[in-house]
Every structure is written in structure tokens, then in C-alpha cells.
Amino acid sequence: MKTPNLNGFCDLVYESPNNWENRIQKPISLYLLWSNGNRWLSKKISEMNYGDEIRLVTNSIDEKCLATGLALIYPSLEPIEPELSTLPSRKVWYSEIPAWRNTSGFYNEFTQVSYQSDIEPLPSKASLLTFHPFIQFGDVINNLLVLNVTNDPKIQSGKISMFNSFDKSFVADTLISTNSLTTIPLDVYSFKPTDLPVFYSPEIAGIPFGLGIAKSGKMLSLEHTHPPASLVLHGNRRAIQGKIKKSWIEKLVKT
Amino acid sequence: MTDVLIKATKIKRRAKLLLFICKKLTKAPSNSSAVISDLFPIRNNNLWKTEFELLNVLGLIAGENNQKDPYWVNFYFYDSAGGLLGIREIEIKNIGRTTIKIMNLMDHELKKAATFAVFHPSILGKVEMSGSYLAERGYSGYEYQNLGVKGYVHGNLDAVALSNGKVEPLGNSGFIPRYYTVQHCLRGPAKYEFVFTNPTSKTIKITLNISLNKKKWLAKKSFTMNSLGSHTFTVDIEENEKAYVRFKSKLYLGRPVVFRISNDSMDVFHG
Numbered sequence: 137m138k139t140p141n142l143n144g145f146c147d148l149v150y151e152s153p154n155n156w157e158n159r160i161q162k163p164i165s166l167y168l169l170w171s172n173g174n175r176w177l178s179k180k181i182s183e184m185n186y187g188d189e190i191r192l193v194t195n196s197i198d199e200k201c202l203a204t205g206l207a208l209i210y211p212s213l214e215p216i217e218p219e220l221s222t223l224p225s226r227k228v229w230y231s232e233i234p235a236w237r238n239t240s241g242f243y244n245e246f247t248q249v250s251y252q253s254d255i256e257p258l259p260s261k262a263s264l265l266t267f268h269p270f271i272q273f274g275d276v277i278n279n280l281l282v283l284n285v286t287n288d289p290k291i292q293s294g295k296i297s298m299f300n301s302f303d304k305s306f307v308a309d310t311l312i313s314t315n316s317l318t319t320i321p322l323d324v325y326s327f328k329p330t331d332l333p334v335f336y337s338p339e340i341a342g343i344p345f346g347l348g349i350a351k352s353g354k355m356l357s358l359e360h361t362h363p364p365a366s367l368v369l370h371g372n373r374r375a376i377q378g379k380i381k382k383s384w385i386e387k388l389v390k391t
Numbered sequence: 392m393t394d395v396l397i398k399a400t401k402i403k404r405r406a407k408l409l410l411f412i413c414k415k416l417t418k419a420p421s422n423s424s425a426v427i428s429d430l431f432p433i434r435n436n437n438l439w440k441t442e443f444e445l446l447n448v449l450g451l452i453a454g455e456n457n458q459k460d461p462y463w464v465n466f467y468f469y470d471s472a473g474g475l476l477g478i479r480e481i482e483i484k485n486i487g488r489t490t491i492k493i494m495n496l497m498d499h500e501l502k503k504a505a506t507f508a509v510f511h512p513s514i515l516g517k518v519e520m521s522g523s524y525l526a527e528r529g530y531s532g533y534e535y536q537n538l539g540v541k542g543y544v545h546g547n548l549d550a551v552a553l554s555n556g557k558v559e560p561l562g563n564s565g566f567i568p569r570y571y572t573v574q575h576c577l578r579g580p581a582k583y584e585f586v587f588t589n590p591t592s593k594t595i596k597i598t599l600n601i602s603l604n605k606k607k608w609l610a611k612k613s614f615t616m617n618s619l620g621s622h623t624f625t626v627d628i629e630e631n632e633k634a635y636v637r638f639k640s641k642l643y644l645g646r647p648v649v650f651r652i653s654n655d656s657m658d659v660f661h662g
Contacts, residue, residue, distance in 0.1 A: 147575060147576050149572075149574060149575070149576050149635065151572050151635065152572065153571060153572050153574050154569055154570060154571060154572070155569055155570040155572075156407050156569060157407065189576040189633065189635075191576075191578075233416065233643065233644065234571070234644055234646060236574070237574045238574055238575075239574065239575045239576075239660070241658075241660075246654060246656060247653070247654060247656035247657075247658065248651075248658055249542070249658050249660075250575070250651070250658050250660040251660060252574060252575075252660060252661045252662075267446070267451060269444040269446055269488050269530060270444060270530055270532065270541075270543045272540055272541060274539050274540075275539050275540075276539065276540045300487065301451075301456040301487055302456050302457055302486065302487040303457065329488070329490060330486040330487055330488055330489070331487045331488065332446060332456060332487030332488040346543065348540050348541075349540075350538060350539055350540040352538075352539075354538055354655070354656050355535075355538040355539070355540040355542070355656050355657075356540075356658070357540050357541060357542050357543055359530065359542075359543040359544060359545065360545075362528060362545065364451070364452075366526070366528050366545075367448055367451055367452050367525065367526060367528075368452065368520065368523035368524060368525060368526055369417070369427050369523060369524050369526040369549050370419045370420075370522065370523055370524055371419075371520060371521050371522025371523030371524070372521035372522055372523065373523055375521045376452070376520060376521055376523050379519075380451070380452055380454065383453070383454025384454050386454075387454060387455075
């Protein structure tokens, strides 16, 4: 992932997170995948044996591969074609309890911030509604990052709207894109410490992150916001999520 | 032949699942009016401050964040041995978001608090919940050395329910110990602090294994945590050194919150 003024990293460890699921130990090839808007392009960047670790950083990756702010790393057991019409479907590093993940994040000359990352492709057409409770104040720069990956390599833009959840007042519209990491500066909207912004995208789903950067550079903060389903546990969470989204969207879009 | 292999793989996986995860990761509360919370670690001393972003969760579920009626939330504070130290009732003001400075609540009997849970009012009868329970999953914000910017992390485990006035641990554990390998290569110079909470009703033993080359794991110190207790395990990594850690326990999901402290800054994330 690449965002302005920070470098991105991805730390990969070839070791499953538990000792009973998917004990794969075969050598794998690491491929970099990125979309040019029409096709997924791939390039082999390294190999890993069981037990290896590797750190990949955005400054060592060709800028054209990171034009959308995002390139994917895929561990593969077999060679991959240089151009693909869809993302590879085989899950090589895969477990469920817990999910097999690695660490991605950003760094600068002083510090780094980590996020336990992995991403499954999202539906090409889906909506996003999320509340952002960690905008910070003082000598800090606040950005919203929206990460989207779909099987379809098309890069399409769609509207994301910001509202104040308290009075449901409209704040602004901006754009997010598929197969991209979109960086949205938030400080221009002058949110207050008591505000809880809500973001709604009718056509593009994504994983939203709050990114805080100390103006001194000495501290970075990165965490994903929750989908509405995370406000509840057990039962039919999907049904509740649907109701929550419907209820908020009806009120926000009418306002 | 491929079909036979796929079928055999599926049977093998199901057998392993039964052996290692024979129940759900977490139990549903025993009462339909219950509310759920994670257990949030507290870091509170001359180096650290902990804050909590308190939201009107009931209102967010109901589609209305303008809360005209009084809305009280209970913070339950626990010591590292899992003992309940005390409760503080906080009124959610009619604003979008309230940042709670945990230090300001930790007076009198709460001075040794190590974790807290946040219980909202029951939602039963107010919103049709399709068998779900209102849950407080966070976020906690941690500030190190007055850097002016907090590192945020959401709750780690759906740990406890407040059910008919009683706190009920929701985490499950198995019969066979299993490993959780932290999905992160430790890089020096840094101090790593792994914070565990025990969401089960049982005492849990955790053994740290550490490796400098991934081929040879060294069993190191073990510790036990009472039900709803917590423990912080510290690992120092020297400059140019790398290490891996894994934790052996009967916890279904022995996932710690990780604090990485380096170069007078810090990073907090799920391991």
C-alpha cells in the first residue's frame, strides 16, 4: 500500500498461524499483482521456503505497479501468466481459525505502523457504510484510506459521501476507486472531537482505515473502522447489518 | 481421482476441526437480554495513557445517533488476576462521540485495574435483533510518551457478557493445547509487549516459544491467567536481530494485542 508522504511495507512469514490447519511446507513463488485497468498484471518478485520471512517495501517496487496506491502479493505454487483476466483463486496460505495473515503498514524515518493484513476480493458492486471514531486532534494529519480489491481488473470510481452521524448533515462527496488504495484527507472538513462522521458509498465496498500521522513524523496510527455488523455478535448478523445500513442510508440520503 | 483427494482432504479437515475446535469460538450469552463486551487492556503510567472512544452503540444499531433519552454505560474494571475491582457508570452525552480518559476513572479501588469491559444498556425490545446481541468491540487508543497521537486497536476477543447483572465469560477453550504463531516477524531494535486476556471461565496456561531462525523453537517461560485475567509478556529484540514467537495454550484463539516500542515511538496491532 502506498499513501502520500509514507512508504508502505509488507512483512511475510511463511508459517501457518496454527499447528493443525493447512501445514503447507512447499516452496512458493511470490508474485506482485496490479491492475492496469484492463488486466491484472503479474511479476515474480521472490521465492520463499517454509520458515522464511521477507520484507517488501514500496520504494523497491516500480512506481507504475503502485499507480493505484495498491499492489497485491500472492504466494503461488505454480507459475502465473504475466496477464490475467481475474485474480488467482487458489488459496495457498490459508487457514480459518485464525485466518492466515501477514503484516502490512507504513513507515517513515522515525517509526512504523502495522496492520494484520490479508484481503479477499470484494464484490464488484456492493455498498459501504461505516462510522469513523478515531479522528485525532492537535499536531496530527488525519486521512481516511479505503482499500478495494475485486476479481475484475477494471478500475472504476464511485462516490463516497461523508455525513455527521449526529444531525445527519451532509459534509462532502469525494471519490474512491476499485482495485486501489484511495487516500482522503479529512482535516479540511473541520470535524470536532465530539463528531462521529459516517461514510457511505453506494456502489463500491472497501476496507476503510483511519490513518493518523503526527506532524513531527514520530508517531503513526492505523486502524480499520468496523462494518455495522460488528455492532452485534451471534444470531443473524448479516440480517442486522442489512437493517442498520438500510436505516442509516434512508435517513442520510434523504437529508 | 481428484474428487477422491478433495473428499479425503475435507474429511481430514473436519476431523481436525472436531479435535481442535469442537465448540464455537465463543459462547452465546445465556440470556437474551445480555450485552457483550471485549476486555480492553489498560496502559496507564508515566509513559502511557489509555483512552476509549465511547459511542452510542444502541443508537448506531437503531439508526439514530441523536440520543435524547439518558443513556448510561457501565465500565467494569478488572485486575490482572481477573478480579472485579469496581464499576463506573458513565452517561453518554448527546453528542456524536465521547472520548473517555481511562486514567480519570481509575481512582480509589480501581488503581490496579489492568483491563476493562464496557456494557451498554440491553437492546431487547427496542430493536429486532434476529438472535444477535449488542456488542462493544472498541476502540481503545494508546498514547506513548506524550507523542500527541494515539495508536488505536479494536477489541481482541468477544470476551464477556453482562447477563441479568452477572458477568459471564464467553470464550471457549479446547482439550488439546495448540499453537498460535504470531503472524509478524519481530525486528530489532525493539521491545515487544504481548498482552493476553483470558475470555474463558477456566484458568489458562500459556507457554511462549521463541525462535531466532524459525527451524528451532525454544520453549521459554510459561504463565497462567485466571478467568478474565490478563498478562503482559515482554520480548526484547536487539538491533539487526529477528525473531518469531508462538504461544501454546488451550485457547481457541490465543491472539495477543502487540505493542512494539522502538526509537521512542510505538506501534500497536493484533498479533
